[in-house]
Amino acid sequence: MISALAWVRKGVAAERPTRYEMTEEEYARLQTEATAEINDAKQELREKSMVDSEILNDPALKDFDLEHYDTSDEEGDGTGEKQDGPHIFSNIKGLSFYNDDEEDPNLDLDEDEEAEEERVFASDNLLLVAKTEDDISNIEVCVFESESDNLFVHHDFMLPAFPLALEWLDFRVGRKADQPGGGNYVAVGTFEPSIEIWDLDTLDAAYPDLVLGTTDKRTLRKVRGKPHSDFHTDAVMGLSWNKNVRNLLASSSADTTVKLWDLSKGACVQSYDHHKDKVQTVQWHPSEASVMLTGAYDKRVAAFDSRAPTAISSWKVDADVESVMWDIHSPNHFFVATESGAVRYFDIRNVDNGEGGAPVFTLVAHDEAVSAMHQHPHIAGVLVTGSADETVKVWDVRNHKPSMVLSRNPDVGSVFAAQFCPDEPMLLAVAGSNGESRVWDLATNAQVRSTFGDAALAAKPVQEKPLVGVQHDEDEDDDADNSHEAVIAELRGSADQPATAAADGDDSDTSMASEN
Known part of the structure; x- marks a missing residue:
């Protein structure tokens, strides 16, 4: 399945990416970490008394010394031979090693051709897919x-656990922190706390350039889930980079x-605990550098100044919050998508003693949870909304109607991610539970053109383009559609199914909106 997407603007990626080369120290580090694991x-x-002593002491298996099968010779495995260097590699037998690729007769590399295939042009967008x-x-x-x-996969990197959130940023960290200019990075939140x-x-x-949070598993075991x-101390569900104060990530x-x-220190500088349940989403205000918006499973949305976290305004909603989003075209307003299938639109100025008022409008968008929501950047x-009901819908929300x-x-x-491309007029990426991502050119759809284009554009007929996807093997797992429910159940600690929208007569092709 694909759980998150993020676009990278044209011209940001390096034209010729560098290839990472591990040092001897890093090999040793890898061995140390593997041994620690x-x-x-x-x-x-x-601790859990799960070692089966009967199996370990079985006379038929005693010669194999299973209890010490992964112990190096240096630690005493009985052979009397001392192993040097990274043991994770030194026990491999029957392999031939060469000083460089030119000595290896099994390799016939055309370096120029390989470099050309890795090239990223200034006219290309990158699409980051959490899979x-x-x-x-x-x-x-x-x-x-x-x-x-x-659309094709250029390269990838492995993650330690199921990914829940992606956030692109151009603030340099790690090995390139001292280099001038912006960078091209992605922050990833997973089921792991870091x-x-x-x-x-x-x-x-082999490693991320920066890890935020502790990686000490013994410490985490003691405080798991406790603030x-x-x-x-638990899964990282939402991320938001502050584009106005570029070294801050929420x-x-x-x-x-x-x-x-x-990000410059790689440390937590503030922790907020105003929610009473899992916090699903966070987003910085597009222009007010210190203001953020959060939404949680306590059925509340909170807006506050990060410099004065005790002065919090909050709004009640009908179900667990799936996502929040400031209206970048009207920054005094924000959208809230919930598990019930509704999208609500609030005015941040409509607050009385910290309690938010009624929504400006309520949109019953889907029969199931609104698991994806995005607005056009320009x-x-x-x-656009996407849902576990497997549909993507385009809405006209002008004039609050x-x-x-x-x-x-x-x-x-089930649609878990939908994002407009920042460079193209009406290009939308969508992805979901079956592990497929699609790029959809909405500008070629007649209904979209007639609604959001001028009269001349609407009158000009075009051939609608099919959705573009990455080609995959045909033998992919047919059970991928069920994986989202398992993820949600793990986060909630239950197997409850998402609630459906409570709207009489609503179906997958009919939605309701109301003004308050």
Whole structure:
């Protein structure tokens, strides 16, 4: 399944990405971490009394010494031989090693051709895809060539757990922190409590450039799920980079806290605990640098100044919050999408003693949870929603009178992500539970053109383009559609199904809106 998407603007990515080369110190670090993981796993088994002593002491298996099968010779494995260097590689037998690629007769590399294939042109967008398949999670860095409508995977990197949130940023961290200019990074929130930040211009990277939060598993086991002032202790569910104060990243977590991170220091500088349940989403205000918006499973949305976190305004909604979004075309307003299938539009100025007033309008958008929501970055009034009901809908929300323009099943299963491209007029990326991502050129749809285009544009007929996707093997897991429910159940600690919109006569192609 694909759980999150993020676009990268044209001209941001390095034309020729660099290839990461591990040093001897990093090999040693990898060995140390692998050994620590094994020791931690052993300790967990001992603590939970899961070691089957009868199997370990079985006379038929005694010669195999299973209890010490992963112990190096240096630690005493009985062979009397001492192993040097990274043991994770030194026990491999029967392999031939060469000093460089030119000595390897099995390789016939054309370096110029390979470099050309890795090249990213200034006319290309990158599409970041958070994907999980067969319990393996990674970020696919895809290139979209708009001139030829071509979408392909350029490179990827592995993740430690199921990804829940992506946020692109151009603040340099890690090895390139001292270099001038902006960068090309992605922050990733997963079921693990830490936040990884990866350099998208580096191929074959073994480690993220920066990790926010603790990676000490023993410490995390002791405080798992309990709020902590310095780091998250449960899944990181939402991320938002402050484009006005570029060294600040906000995160929301299942540990009920929202945290503010200083990217230049790699440390948490503020922790907020105004919600009483898992915090699903966080977003900085587009122009007020210190103001943020959060939404949680306590059925509340909060707006506050990060410098004065005790002065909080909050709004009640009908169900768990799926996402919040400031209206970038009218920054005194914001959208809230909920699990009930509704989208509400609030005025931040309509507050009395910290309690928010009624919504400006309520849009019953889908029969199931609104799991994706985005607005066009340049054209006011264009709102897109996606849902577990497998549809994507385009709305005209101008003048606070929402109406549906278009509804379509993009064939991605339950829709978990939808984002407009920042460069193209009406290009939308969608993805969902079946592990497929699609790029949809809405500008070629007649209904969209007639609604949001001028008279001359609407009168000019065009051939609507099909949705563009990455080609995958035909034998992919057919059960991918069920994975979202498992993820939600794990976050909630229950197997409850999403609630449906309570609107009489509502179906997948008919939606309701009301003004208050």
